[in-house]
Amino acid sequence: MIFCDECFKDEQIKSIIVGATLNDHRSKGNCPICGKKNVFLYDTEKDSSLDGFFDELINIYTPKDLLPPDYPISDVHMIADELKNEWNIFSDDIKSSDIYNIIKSLSTRLYSEANNYFSSPVGVPEKYDKEYLKIHSILVGHSWDEFVESIKHENRFHTQLINTDKLETYLSYLRKDYEKGIVMYRGRLCYGDNQYKPKEMGAPPIEFAKEGRANSTGISRLYLADSDKTCVHEIRSGAFDSICIGKFCLMKDISVIDFKQINNFSPFNGDFDFLEYLINKPILHKIDGEMGRALRAGDNHLDYIPTQYLCDFIKTLTYKSDEKYSGVEYSSTLNPGGNNLAIFYPDLFKCTKVKKYTVNSLKYDFS
Ligand SMILES: [Zn+2]
Helix, strand or coil: CEEEHHHECCHHHHHHHHHHHHHCCCCCECCCCCCCCCECEEECCCCCCCCCCCHHHHCCCEEHHHCCCCCCHHHCECHHHHHHHHCCCECCCCCHHHHHHHHHHHCHHHHHHCCHHHHCCEECHHHHCHHHHHHHCCCCCCCHHHHHHHHHHCCCCCCCCCCHHHHHHHHHCCEEEECCCCEEEEEEEECCCCCCCHHHCCCCCHHHCCCECCECCCCCCEEEECCHHHHHHHCCCCCCCEEEEEEEEECCCEEEEEHHHHHCCCCCCCCCCHHHHHHHHHHHHHHHHHHHCCCCCCCCHHHHHHHHHHHHHHHHCEECCCEEEEEEEEECCCCCCCEEEEECCHHHEEEEEEEEEECCCCCCCCC
């Protein structure tokens, strides 16, 4: 069977396919599966580097006949659909039937020895196993909503509903490094002929620090955006408002937690517990969504608490020689495609320049 690097999204698999073609000094070709032209091809008749590659992942599943009797019937799926929908391995346009053929051709031994993984639907009993979840889930078996309820109304500073060791492990997969010198932006509404000076564009002093997604009242954090456009959206300016946008330069190399990477990191990269990750993936997605969610006027300030808790926790973590994570990065919901960065140590960035803009018009999109 022949497929190509473009049939996959997973970076690890892509690089194996590219490496196999280059090592063999083969030329590129057209892919019979995804139809892409001039791509790196993998031929299961000639290449072996992906032999058995999916076996360990497939093995976390249990064929339907062997699932506990009370396992919910709505949560069984064919293995190809499961790999397509739950794991970000294959390109979106690859059909389940092609995925089935690809994994069958790479897992020939498993296919002959345990055909029921392929011929019947599969499930994951640990998803509903209270004892397993207690040890392996970031939320020690609780739902996100139960955690939110508890931290808002029961115990704010010493919650027992988070397994901090597990949370730290999964956050470490989301590390992103920034080099000294990168530029980010921060906007402030300005009035009349006033234009802020660079030193007036930074994080507010603690007495004026109002709570936000990444900080409680009285804790000053520097919220930055990846572009002037994201800034204009994030400060929710109105038509004809004047906005000062400061250009901020990073003064030293830092690492941050990038929530956006939840969907992009390869589970095949390093020593990875597939089963535990599958259990925790929905929780990580929820955290990503909560970080980026735009609060509306009238929203309860208690809604900030779960992400404030997470940001404070991240600030306590160390990485290698005591170097701390310096902030968190998340998607902008107000400017899709844009990113925001909340920095724990505002002095890490220096405002070098301020430019004043006027909002000429607003565009509403509604349904
Ligand atoms: Zn292809």
